[in-house]
Amino acid sequence: MEIRANPTVGRGASIGMLQAVLLRDTIAATGLDDPWEFACSFHHATAELVEPWYRDTLAADRHRLAEIDALIGGGEYRPRDPGWEISQAFRAAAFKDPGCLRGFVRVAMVLSRAADVAARPGLLDKVIALGGEWRDEPVPAPSRAGLLSIVAGD
Numbered sequence: 001m002e003i004r005a006n007p008t009v010g011r012g013a014s015i016g017m018l019q020a021v022l023l024r025d026t027i028a029a030t031g032l033d034d035p036w037e038f039a040c041s042f043h044h045a046t047a048e049l050v051e052p053w054y055r056d057t058l059a060a061d062r063h064r065l066a067e068i069d070a071l072i073g074g075g076e077y078r079p080r081d082p083g084w085e086i087s088q089a090f091r092a093a094a095f096k097d098p099g100c101l102r103g104f105v106r107v108a109m110v111l112s113r114a115a116d117v118a119a120r121p122g123l124l125d126k127v128i129a130l131g132g133e134w135r136d137e138p139v140p141a142p143s144r145a146g147l148l149s150i151v152a153g154d
Contacts, residue, residue: 009061011053011057011110014109015053018049018053018110019046022042022046023042026042026045052113053110053113056114059083063077063079063081063084066079076135083114086114086118086128087114088131088134089128089130089132090104090107090114090118090127090131091131092130092131092134093126093127094131096130097130099123099126100126103118103120104117
């Protein structure tokens, strides 16, 4: 199984290293004498440990592209996906609480999956309390007019 990622969130190298470690471990466990056993073992390990990261990244990419399209069209992106809402609340809460920040960084650095971080006692409640109104918060970036002014050198 070949996993490919785009550079939007910078996980490609980390996911690639995760798969490289799996390759090393699979060779150590099965050897290379039986190509079928090796290929099946590596495939299953990749599907179990690497593919979820790929799927998480793919889902985030799809949401982000749909959000961009909605904003270009003058609308607001409101999917019916609780995972998207929680991920955005998590991002907002990371700016307000060190525990949320540590969890957010663990996900960003491909150390722990979001579901595993969110399962920590009390963290999800804190994310919802601190980031649940993420749509109402200012974006930590210049506005479009501000960005155009920067680009123009005004």
